[in-house]
Amino acid sequence: MRPFRYAPVAVAGAATLAFAVRAARTVLDRRFYERQGVLFTKTYPFIGSETDVSGLIGRNRTRDYLYLDKPAADFVGSIRGFDIQLYAVNRQTTEVLVSPAITGKYIDRDTPALYSFGQLSPSAMTFQKITTPHFGDRKRNLGKGFDQERVTDISRRRAAEMCAALDVDTPLDLKRVAGDYTREVMGEFVWGRDAMALEVSYKHPDGHVSKVPFMFALNETFTGLRFYSNRFWNRVHFPIATWPVTREARRLQHNIRSLQEHLATVLKGGPGPGTVWEQVAAGNTKLGIPVEITRDDLLTASIAGLDTVQNTILATLWYVLSPENLKWREAIATSTGEAKDEVVEACVSESLRLSPPGSVINNMVVDDLDMEVEGRRYLLKRGTRVMPNIHALHADYGAAWEPERFLHIEKGAEPYVMPFGKGRRSCPGRNLGMVMAKNFVSEFVTAHPDAQIGNAQDKDIIFNNLSHAQFIAVLGPAAAQGFAGSCPVPH
Ligand code: HEM
Incomplete structure (x- = not known):
């Protein structure tokens, strides 16, 4: 013994x-x-x-x-x-x-x-x-599915519909609105309108389970996983984030299983015409790539443009609507066509310089x-x-928000920035992300040129993939009267 x-x-x-x-x-x-x-x-x-x-x-x-x-x-x-x-x-x-x-x-x-x-x-x-079999083919297949014209149409339509329907009588939670927008655009773009609306079983933070739309469950689970992995001990020893030792870890894993089971069935069906799903499935099947890998690349395409684009929109609108940047708001609201596009692009690029949503991947x-x-x-x-x-690279150009540094620049004189990374591992969704962010910013400022920030006095407002900062916008008569008070809604 x-x-x-x-x-x-x-x-x-x-x-x-x-x-x-x-x-x-x-x-x-x-x-x-x-x-x-x-x-x-x-x-x-x-x-x-x-x-x-x-x-x-x-x-x-x-x-x-x-x-x-x-x-x-x-x-x-x-x-x-x-x-x-x-x-x-x-x-x-x-x-x-x-x-x-x-x-x-x-x-x-x-x-x-x-x-x-x-x-x-x-x-x-x-x-x-990068040495994984078919890595380059998979990235190319994803790229083929990223049809710029299609994402432009979808995002322009949704931005116009959503900005026209905003409630002008009550303070607006712009973070929620931008989140709804990115989710709907990415969902339709990757899966098509029917598949994105299918319902899956989802465990809510309070523990109750109900059926919710697929893209909602995916977005919430994705964001939840990112926030959970940034808890102190999960950052010290990464695998702890996967241990089912807390209620939140078990809830997230329940939802992961539910989403994967859902997709196992969906992927047996036929993809909607023109969707990323159609392109990636066709290209990968030709190369004999297993369906689980196709599922994961499609999942990545569905989530990579959610929080990133949402935070790009929020950061840009925060700067554009700040009173000291009035000339940029006016430039967006009053210009049209190519000139408008250039101004909006400069505003988004400068916001990505000062507030990149994430870092490059390790x-x-x-x-x-x-x-x-x-x-x-x-x-x-x-x-x-x-x-x-x-x-650190972006900070070389100072802390002031100055979109002119991205306007009318000679080739080779552009600021050295890389919010989308650089090289072979850089972001394949860069153009899509820019189109989605630009279309929303452009539509919002044009439809609501008097919009005001309602929570400007809050501390630590900065937008990125780990930020809890809120963005309350005031539209309509209250904004036109020059709203300048503290945040009118509790948050
Ligand atoms: C404003 C929006 C976006 C930003 C700021 C952004 C940023 C980034 C960054 C920094 C990386 C890592 C690059 C590196 O490690 O060098 C990345 C990778 C990636 N992004 Fe994006 N992204 C955005 C939107 C999108 C969209 C809309 C999609 C697809 C629909 C997408 C798909 C991907 C994929 C698949 C990778 C991994 C590439 C690889 O590992 O080779 N991104 N993104």
Whole structure:
């Protein structure tokens, strides 16, 4: 019997030793990079810089804002769990990372997002390495489904319908409106009007289950997974986000199963004509790609333009409707045709510079990588997480919102920004996202040129995929009388 008494002690001892060895390796790796000139943010054993990140998230900012006060360095580092995470914080370093031709090697996908919304569609290209069989074909098939003319028609129609039907007598929750818009446009675009409206079983936050439209369940689950994975311990050790140890984790996993079962049936049917579903299914089937992978790429296409476009719209309207930017609001409201499109595009681009909805997706060094930035050499070890920090790059142009920097610029003189990433892993939905955001902003400002912001005095208003900030708009007579008070609705 005696040996059994000591078994738990032995297990605990072995676990402690393994933890200590792993922690020591992380400390040594950190030293290795510090010797090369990498500056590290304040980090704590194991929990890295997550305490500071929590403070940022509480103020509606993401972890990327830790690196805004750019130090004189090519890379800034932090520790995430046991991993070293390096961020390229200038243009030269970023170029080396996004152009494999420079070093002959590329870094490849390895993202904590797999434990977040990746639970919904683990095989989607977003989470796969570039060396995955058919990776390029899948990205091309998705691209073929992204018909620019069709998304323009759908988004223009929905923006016009929704902006004409807004209630002008009560304060408007613009975040909800922008969310409804992106969901309906993406749903119709990817699945078609019939399939997007099919109902699925959905467990609500209060625990009750009811049937709701597919795109609603998908959007809520996607957003819920992202917020859940950003809780403190889930950021320290990513897999914890997948453990069914909390009510919220079990609820989200219930809804993931429900959505996947729903799609298993739907995908046996025929896709609507012109839909992304039709293109991707046809292209993938020709190549013998399994239906689960097609499902996951379609899921990714359905969700990638939800919170991103919603927050692009909110950030842009916030700047455009701010009283100090009146000339831009007037320029949008009074211009037409191509001139209008150019002004709106400049406003959206500048908002994406100051408030990118997300960061690029994380990558990892696959093979030890030797690189040089203006004569400074770095050896990045296999297994190191590394990505450009787009917030730091964008901050080079200052904190003022000035859309003119995107208007009438000579080729080559454009600001170096990358809200959609750069290189082979960049966003294939860039043009769609821009069209959707531009059409809503243009329609809203033209239909409601007197709209006012109702909650301008709230603290920490900034829009991105992790922000809880609200946007209350006041339209109609109250706005025309020059509403300038504090927020008229509780939130
Ligand atoms: C304003 C809207 C959008 C923004 C700001 C945005 C931004 C991004 C960013 C930063 C990435 C990561 C790029 C990288 O790691 O280098 C990305 C990837 C991706 N985006 Fe978007 N996106 C938007 C809209 C869309 C839309 C509408 C779709 C599709 C309908 C889409 C589909 C994707 C996909 C599939 C990937 C993964 C690509 C890969 O892993 O190779 N995005 N997006």
